[in-house]
Amino acid sequence: MARKYPDRFAPADEPDDVGFTTATAARDGGEDLFEDLEDELEDLDGHRISTWGGSGAGKSTFLAALSRAALTATGDSSGWTVAPVDEPSATYLATAAASLQQRAFPMPSQRREIYRFALLRRAQADGTGVVRAELRVTDGSGDDTAMSDMALAGDVDEMLASDGFLFLFDPTLPAKGKSNSETLDPLVVFLKQRAEETQTWVDARLPHYVAVCVTKFDNEEVFRRSLRGGWVNQDPDTRMPCVRPVDAAKYVAWMCAELGETSVHETIQGDFHPDRIRFFVSSAIGFHQTPRQGFDSHAGNPFNYDRQPGRAPRIRGAIHPINVLEPVVWLQDRLRQHGERF
Ligand SMILES: Nc1nc2c(ncn2[C@@H]2O[C@H](COP(=O)(O)OP(=O)(O)OP(=O)(O)O)[C@@H](O)[C@H]2O)c(=O)[nH]1
Numbered sequence: 001m002a003r004k005y006p007d008r009f010a011p012a013d014e015p016d017d018v019g020f021t022t023a024t025a026a027r028d029g030g031e032d033l034f035e036d037l038e039d040e041l042e043d044l045d046g047h048r049i050s051t052w053g054g055s056g057a058g059k060s061t062f063l064a065a066l067s068r069a070a071l072t073a074t075g076d077s078s079g080w081t082v083a084p085v086d087e088p089s090a091t092y093l094a095t096a097a098a099s100l101q102q103r104a105f106p107m108p109s110q111r112r113e114i115y116r117f118a119l120l121r122r123a124q125a126d127g128t129g130v131v132r133a134e135l136r137v138t139d140g141s142g143d144d145t146a147m148s149d150m151a152l153a154g155d156v157d158e159m160l161a162s163d164g165f166l167f168l169f170d171p172t173l174p175a176k177g178k179s180n181s182e183t184l185d186p187l188v189v190f191l192k193q194r195a196e197e198t199q200t201w202v203d204a205r206l207p208h209y210v211a212v213c214v215t216k217f218d219n220e221e222v223f224r225r226s227l228r229g230g231w232v233n234q235d236p237d238t239r240m241p242c243v244r245p246v247d248a249a250k251y252v253a254w255m256c257a258e259l260g261e262t263s264v265h266e267t268i269q270g271d272f273h274p275d276r277i278r279f280f281v282s283s284a285i286g287f288h289q290t291p292r293q294g295f296d297s298h299a300g301n302p303f304n305y306d307r308q309p310g311r312a313p314r315i316r317g318a319i320h321p322i323n324v325l326e327p328v329v330w331l332q333d334r335l336r337q338h339g340e341r342f
């Protein structure tokens, strides 16, 4: 896909405007005036991260929560903002965010579409300048996000031209008769084809960075199962239940086995480079908090998800995303340090 550069950088062979040094003049003068500028543009363009997950895995909710989490984050993850790149992406985000405001989940997406967002970070006190990465979300209903359908529609290239993936693993899918491997496996096959074509293998593994996010940690069944497995701790800052970051990789292996989805774990461990994978245990809505007391494990119903018989599920109170911004920040950070684009 063609990159868009700011309009002020006119193509070299357009007529000169008075007072401007053009690329032609720079060439005539034998100096590469635009060398620095090209580096700057590369930075502005940033790395590309794609969100990947099955139908109903929580992509729309995750994105709306990401936008919220970016605004409210403190400490190491602060200073981010999420900006839609085009009008359909703005509509997608605005609709999902408005749903959450009204304590409803976003409506299932009607057709497959790739939405694009800029992730921007303000300059930091430690000297890090403005950072820009691009996040893409492929959203759709039913099997529309299947890689084979995308290949037919010619969209596959756009997804594969990503440097990092945010893979949303939905632990509630197997109970609905679906599997997460259905979504992951075709992506990996296409990525391998691309790696073979471009010879970008890293030690015979895919070069991409992958943040694997188990979604819906707050879901009652997922949470009870995690409690029984002895994985649940309390976050020292928010006091909300969490899986300690140091346990996340083992937790995902355990959860995959519990759900009969060991192949997901095997594919990730086998096909991506171990130094380029990280696991997160996430919830877009988090647990229920009261404005005065925050999260209180003794206050009765801890869940923020409210399902009444015969009605669409609702969100009980304000959302408190868990590990939603963190995987994106990690991906972006790793890609920036790594420098290359695939
Ligand atoms: N408990 C819990 N449920 C969630 C969370 N996020 C999403 N869900 C549930 O999952 C459903 C689907 O979420 P969406 O965000 O619409 O998922 P999607 O991947 O965009 O779905 P499609 O667009 O249909 O592919 C929601 O209606 C909720 O019931 C979460 O953080 N916690």
Ligand SMILES: [Mg+2]
Residues within 6 Å of the ligand: 059, 060, 061, 106, 107, 108, 109, 139, 140
């Ligand atoms: Mg959706």
